[in-house]
Amino acid sequence: MSKLLQQSTARTIVNPDRLFSEVERVRRRGWADAPEGLFTEINALAALIFHADGELFGTIAIVGSVHYLPTTHDRPHVDALLRAAADVSSTVRYTGSTAR
Numbered sequence: 001m002s003k004l005l006q007q008s009t010a011r012t013i014v015n016p017d018r019l020f021s022e023v024e025r026v027r028r029r030g031w032a033d034a035p036e037g038l039f040t041e042i043n044a045l046a047a048l049i050f051h052a053d054g055e056l057f058g059t060i061a062i063v064g065s066v067h068y069l070p071t072t073h074d075r076p077h078v079d080a081l082l083r084a085a086a087d088v089s090s091t092v093r094y095t096g097s098t099a100r
Contacts, residue, residue: 011036030085031078035071043069045077047085052093060085 005014013019026032031047038044046061062069062081069077086097 008038009036009040013037031082033073035066041066043071045069045073045081047081049085049092050089050094050096052095054094054096057089057092057094060088 005016005019006012007014013022022032026048031045033043033045035043042063043066044061044063046059049057049060051057060081062077
């Protein structure tokens with residue numbers, strides 16, 4: 001990485017090796033979380049959306065206060081997000097599996 005990563009909060013990932021590890025983890029499980037990664041007291045859950053050819057098409061996310069979207073992921077939130085991502089992926093004719 002040619003530029004230093006900017007730290008927005010105490011939980012922002014700024015170490016390139018840790019960031020690459022996190023990206024690999026997201027690829028494996030099909031979803032990401034970012035508790036207080038950009039703003040304090042804000043969490044985000046995101047799931048991958050795939051195009052018909054299997055390439056990444058985009059993401060779908062839930063973003064909210066850590067009061068409602070805890071920093072420790074809640075499996076029902078993740079499952080609902082993965083179902084929504086699978087539904088969107090299927091509308092762009094992806095036929096593989098998105099849920100992990």
